[in-house]
Amino acid sequence: MSSDRLMRIHSAEFRAMAERVLRVTELTSRLNALPFEDEAGKAELFGQILGKPLPPRVTIYPPFYTDHGLNLDLADRVFINQNCTFLDYAGIRLGERVMIGPKVTFITSGHPVDPEERRLYLTGAPIDVAENVWIGAGATILPGVSIGRDAVVAAGAVVADDVPPASLVTGGKAAVRRQW
Numbered sequence: 149m150s151s152d153r154l155m156r157i158h159s160a161e162f163r164a165m166a167e168r169v170l171r172v173t174e175l176t177s178r179l180n181a182l183p184f185e186d187e188a189g190k191a192e193l194f195g196q197i198l199g200k201p202l203p204p205r206v207t208i209y210p211p212f213y214t215d216h217g218l219n220l221d222l223a224d225r226v227f228i229n230q231n232c233t234f235l236d237y238a239g240i241r242l243g244e245r246v247m248i249g250p251k252v253t254f255i256t257s258g259h260p261v262d263p264e265e266r267r268l269y270l271t272g273a274p275i276d277v278a279e280n281v282w283i284g285a286g287a288t289i290l291p292g293v294s295i296g297r298d299a300v301v302a303a304g305a306v307v308a309d310d311v312p313p314a315s316l317v318t319g320g321k322a323a324v325r326r327q328w
Contacts, residue, residue: 152292153238153272162270165216165237172197172217180211198222219256223279238272238291246277249285249303256291278313288320 155161179193190210194202197217202208206222209230214220219236226242229250234240238256242248257272259265273292277283281295284303295301296313304320311317 152274153270155270155272157268157270168218169215172214175217176211176213180213182210184210229285237270239274240277241274242277243279243281243297245280247282249283249287251286252283253288255288258291 213233278297302318
């Protein structure tokens, strides 16, 4: 996986990424329109989206959304329920036996807080989820977060900080952190 990133929006790198996003959006649209029982069709599209075949015993229930796909690293026996989103620009790793509830969102990209820089740069930091983690329905995992082995993220939680191994994290209340 990549380390923290800062990408200038008006650059060749950004244009290449934007082209990949358009291609993957088209592929996920096709994936999400397939009959559920079309295993061969799903496998072919996941191969194009991820740039490699799905690992053994990975289960993904559509609809499934990603913006890049090539930076999504799924280990064996990962389960992803329906309607999940993976914005994987900076890299997302899911360890073995990770279970993801419906409507979970992983976001590895953002923008600087400074209003002058916000439209000039895209920021990014990878997300790392260790083995045997359970992430409940509707949780949101933000850039740069690591979730330790055997942890549980409660439904609806917004995770902005690292989660220690074998712990339960909850909460989704927004709070003012800084004003300018």
